[in-house]
Amino acid sequence: MTGLRYVYAVCRPFDAALQSQLTGVAGAPPKLLHHRGLVAVVSAVPERDFAEEPLRAHLEDLDWLTATARAHQGVIDALTTVTTPLPLRLGTVFRDDSGVRMMLEAREGDFLRTLDRLAGRVEWGVKVYVESAAGESAESPQGPDTENGWAAGKAMSGRDYLRRRSQRVKEHESGLRKAEEFAERLHEMLAAHAEDSRLHAPQSAQLSGTSGRNVLNAAYLVPRAQSEEFVEIVDRTKGEMPGIRVELTGPWAAYSFAGEKP
């Protein structure tokens, strides 16, 4: 093949074939490059898009980035069904096969250690969202304001109005606090059922395209054999608390656990 080499992942040699329809970031099918006890999963990419300058320019383009990230993830995902890949960060590009081989050799020890640590494990993502109306639906009016009578239907004075507003804010905040407590308990429980866990920054609604405020964004490293149980545990939390949504994604390659421990 001609062109530059884009590397998706490093794995141990595996027997199963990759899906025949699978295409990589620039449309070419990924190939396996064996070197000593390791395999690099690579595809040819054109210089016009992946040389230093065009690549840098492309990184500024969210549409290009989205398409490339999805293609990258598609290859990693296909690998995850047949082996335990060590996913590389987007945009790892070499001039030719020999450059890839030199990299494999230089990092051999690290790769083998990490692959051993992750073998047979997958990553599950768990996110907790508070629906916008959580504070209202989960809470009922309470406390001194009710005793003072506005809730009983009397005409509202300016003071009562302000008090009522402040009460509503308290209810919203209490809804969020409850959600955060729920998320904390959930994370503790899931972490106890996983080999390792990572907390990621909450996601933006714009990028995720989901509703509600993201209060937990966590990743869990779970052996394949225990994945079914883990999924059931997450499933049981569904609907446990009104106004709270729990989302599960995966199984992912162990992206969040591929680096050295923090």
Added chain:
Amino acid sequence: MTSPTRLPEPYGNGGGANLADILERVLDKGVVIAGDIRINLLDIELLTIKLRLIVASVDKAKEMGIDWWEDDPALSSGARRNELARENAELRERLAALETGRAQEESP
């Protein structure tokens, strides 16, 4: 995202990972290796910061809007907003520093 058949189907939005799920993993996680073609880490950091700035701005606009907190800014969670504003300012400073650094690096 497709799931291997031997693993249970995830639930959620049709079992699909959203764009943020994919970007945070593919861009921000995974093994970092210096390839022959250097998009240096500076560029990746710039990119990550820009994505985070979008996040902060949207959250902030949302909070000031109608959909989550009280309409009146004086009554809504000032602490959270201040925190976002502070983070936003820090990220902008870092962005400016990185862009200056890159400009210097590029000039002969």
